[in-house]
Amino acid sequence: MRDGSIYNYITxxxxxxxxxxxxxxxxxxxxxxxxxxxxxxTISNEIVALKVSRSxxxxxxxVRAALHREAAxxxxxxxxxxxxxxxxxxxxxxxxxxxxxxxxxxxxHWLESGSLEVELKWWIIINLCEAIVAIHQAEIVxxxxxxxxxxxxxxxxxxxxxxxxxxxxxxxxxxxxxxEVWGSPLYMSPEQCRGEASTTRSDVYSLGMILYRLWxxxxxxxxxxxxxxxxxxxxxxxxxxxxxxxxxxAVILRALDKTPAQRQQTATExxxxxxxxxxxxxxx
Numbered sequence: 001m002r003d004g005s006i007y008n009y010i011t012x013x014x015x016x017x018x019x020x021x022x023x024x025x026x027x028x029x030x031x032x033x034x035x036x037x038x039x040x041x042t043i044s045n046e047i048v049a050l051k052v053s054r055s056x057x058x059x060x061x062x063v064r065a066a067l068h069r070e071a072a073x074x075x076x077x078x079x080x081x082x083x084x085x086x087x088x089x090x091x092x093x094x095x096x097x098x099x100x101x102x103x104x105x106x107x108x109h110w111l112e113s114g115s116l117e118v119e120l121k122w123w124i125i126i127n128l129c130e131a132i133v134a135i136h137q138a139e140i141v142x143x144x145x146x147x148x149x150x151x152x153x154x155x156x157x158x159x160x161x162x163x164x165x166x167x168x169x170x171x172x173x174x175x176x177x178x179x180e181v182w183g184s185p186l187y188m189s190p191e192q193c194r195g196e197a198s199t200t201r202s203d204v205y206s207l208g209m210i211l212y213r214l215w216x217x218x219x220x221x222x223x224x225x226x227x228x229x230x231x232x233x234x235x236x237x238x239x240x241x242x243x244x245x246x247x248x249x250a251v252i253l254r255a256l257d258k259t260p261a262q263r264q265q266t267a268t269e270x271x272x273x274x275x276x277x278x279x280x281x282x283x284x
Contacts, residue, residue: 022050022098033063033166038101048086051097060093066166067095074099074165077138081131083151083163102161108147111213121214122278124152127160129274132207132267135162136171136200143167143198145206146187147213171200185229186219190258193230201260204270208255208263215248216241220256234258247277 022039028049029036037050053063068088075085087098107124110116116124128150135142142149144167151161189205192198212220220238223229238256241249251273257263264270 022048024050031164031166033057033066034097047101049083049099049101051099053095055093064095067097070165070168071097073140073168073170077135077140079131079134080159081127081134081161083161100161102151102153102159103155104151104153104159104161106148107150107152107210107214110152111147111217115217116214120154123158124160124214125211125274126271126278128162128210129207129267129271131160131162132203133271135168136203136267139171140165140168141171141198141200142203142206143169143192144184144188145203145210146184147210148184150210167198169198185226186223188229188233189260190233191260193233199260200266201263204255204263204265204267205257205260207267207270208252211252212238212241212256215244215252245277245281247280248274251277 021042023042025038025040025047027035028038032054034051034053037052038047039050040047051067053060053067057063071085071088074082083102084100085097086100089096089098107128110124132142132145142162142165144164145162149162149164151159151163153159187206187209189198189202192202209219212218220241221229221232221236223232238253241252244252251264251270254273255263255270264273
C-alpha cells in the first residue's frame with residue numbers, strides 16, 4: 001500500500017484525474033461505499049479499474065476502513081476467476097483500490113438479455129462454482145454473491161470473474177459479518193435475513209439462487225420489495241425448477257434448503273454434484 005495526494009476532486013457531474021499516476025477514462029459503476037472508474041496508467045498504459053471510496057456518506061472513515069479490509073481479503077485470492085488487486089492508495093479523504101479491469105458484462109445483463117444456450121449455462125455454472133471454491137479455499141466467505149458481482153466475457157478467450165468483496169469476511173471471523181444484515185435481498189440466505197453470521201453455506205444458498213435464475217430465467221419466489229424477499233427466504237418453499245433436468249433440479253433445491261446443515265456443506269461438494277449431473281445428462 002502506498003501513499004499519494006489527490007490534486008483534483010471528483011464531483012457528481014464532472015470527473016477529473018485523481019492523481020498523476022492514473023488518468024480516469026469514465027465511470028463504470030457506483031455503490032453505497034465507492035464509485036468505480038475505468039482508468040489508464042500514465043506509466044505503463046495499462047487499463048485498470050479504480051474503486052474510490054465515497055466522501056458523501058455518513059461515516060467516511062468507516063467506509064475507508066471497509067475498503068482497506070475488502071482489498072486485503074481479495075488480494076489473498078490468487079485465482080484467474082477472481083478480479084485481481086494491484087494496489088491500494090491512501091489519501092487524506094479517500095481510499096483507492098487499483099484492480100484488474102476486464103471487458104466483460106455482468107451475469108445480470110446476460111440474464112436480462114434473454115435465453116442462453118444450454119452449453120453456455122453449463123459453462124457459467126461450472127466456472128462460477130469453481131470460483132467460489134477458490135474463495136472458500138482462501139478461507140473467505142464472499143457474503144454477497146449475485147449476478148451483478150459476476151463478470152462474464154465470451155469474446156476471444158471466455159472468462160468468468162467474481163468481483164466486489166465489500167461484504168466478505170474471514171471464515172474464522174464471523175463476527176465481522178454481524179454488524180448489519182449483509183447481502184443483496186434477492187440472493188441472500190435465510191440466516192443472513194435473520195441477521196446471523198454468513199458462512200460458506202450461505203454462499204452455497206446464494207449460488208443456488210443464481211443457478212435457479214440462470215436455468216429457469218426466473219427467481220424461485222415473488223420478490224418485489226425488501227420485506228417480500230426476506231419473508232420468502234425465511235418462509236417460502238421454492239417451486240421445482242421448470243424446464244430443468246431432474247438431476248440438476250435436485251441439486252439446486254438442496255442448495256436452497258432453509259436449513260444450512262441440509263445444503264451442500266461446501267462449494268466443492270456443490271461443484272462435484274453439478275459435474276456429476278452434467279456427465280449424466282451428456283450420456284443420456
